[in-house]
Amino acid sequence: MGKKAVSAGAFLLLSVFLMAAGCGSREQSDSSYQTAFPEPVYDWGKSTGETLVIWGIYPEMERSYIVKAFERYRSLTGNELEVVQIPKEEFEEKLFGAVEGETERPDILLSYGGTNIDIYDPDENFYDFTEAGWVEDLTDTAINQAVYNGKIIGLPHWEASVSGTIYNKEIFRKYHLEVPKTQEEFLQTCETLKNHGVIPLYMPGKEISMLLYQFPLDSVVEDISVLEGLNDGRLGYADIPQMEQIVMWYRIMAEKEYLGDNYMEDDWNGMNEAMESGRYAMMLCWDTWLYTDFEGDASRFGLMPAFMGVPQEGTFEGPNLGMFLVNKNSERLDAALNFITFLADPYNYNAAFEGIYTAPVFKNQIASISTPQYLEAESVIERHFHDSIAWLRIRGFSQMDASCILEFMESGSGMTAQDCLRNMDRLRAERMQENPVR
Incomplete structure (x- = not known):
């Protein structure tokens, strides 16, 4: 889960460089992320040949930036994702059944946080990311969405509206x-x-x-x-x-x-x-x-x-952010953690969010676009x-x-x-x- 090639100091310098270059307002999509992040920041290439199962509410995983991130993950890692989208009215019961051991659990879950996940016993079932290297890259709003019982329970990866x-x-x-x-x-x-x-x-x-x-x-x-x-x-x-x-x-x-x-x-x-x-x-x-x-x-x-x-x-x-949570009891836990690290890498999330109208979820998210309405107000x-x-x-x-x-x-x-x-x-x-x- 650690940084691969860029130290914390270098990571900060990149942020300073981007602000000095005038990218802070994100008035239009900025492809300079390819210059700022020409290679991965984190080490997520630790597993190959794995198939991870991801559950989410239909049609949440059809959002363009998620589709793009999934395709990029498959291409760059050689791993596969089995995406299972469940109708909203069936989701809670199906996931609760998985938590109770009635059906096989997914490796990764796309969900909202806070009290929305109370009944799934997060402390027992979801991985604690508090010490993950990418946490320092989350905006304050993103951290607010990700905190559960004082822990970072998942990775926000969503468009942030006002x-x-x-x-x-x-x-x-x-x-x-x-x-x-x-x-x-x-x-x-x-x-x-x-x-x-x-x-x-x-x-x-x-x-x-x-x-x-x-x-x-x-x-x-x-x-x-x-x-x-x-x-x-x-x-x-x-x-x-x-x-x-x-x-x-x-x-x-x-x-x-x-x-x-x-x-x-x-x-x-x-x-x-x-x-x-x-x-x-x-x-x-x-x-x-x-x-x-x-x-x-x-x-x-x-x-x-x-x-x-x-x-x-x-x-x-502020926004309600969908986030990816990891089943900490998964037999493919290492691969699931690598997947989260992949999504949290500015080398990857800037590619996924390029041209998307959203406030940033990550501090180094420079390829998305703030709406003119937001900038004006x-x-x-x-x-x-x-x-x-x-x-x-x-x-x-x-x-x-x-x-x-x-x-x-x-x-x-x-x-x-x-x-x-x-x-x-x-x-x-x-x-x-x-x-x-x-």
């Missing part, structure tokens, strides 16, 4: 609107847009996970006492005043018709048309969506904070950025609990904000009981 509100700059210019700086200014912007016949915000209510209530919740659970209270049962959402502000924001947006008439029926498939048509001015989303899913002209859009009740000046959410993002904590660290958290918020938004529901939060607490408690920490 989430907030994407907005149509042409519409804002047409109606002389400034990017809002507070919750009050955001609501006033929505009112102005509505008065001009523009629907302020596209919210695909039929796609419940896209209510994205974790965005404001991240800032709330940065308070470790709140996070621990939620996780040990001393607190529920109904006990947290900011949560009432959050769900009331959704109610206000619905009652004032800032989401249009059909938000309950709007879904993921309508996002592209909604943003392209100009009928909607804004949408809660992540910057890279404009380059991975949007079919229109991405340059028409900017990125501003998500104003969802709290915090007062809005928020941006960089100073604002720095002030109002929050790592993804709620989705990653709250036990029993589920985006699908936003179904309670959706019910609360309906006119005539008779629900109070406290009713809504108690319903969310009940669903989370049931989930925690079904999937206790092992």
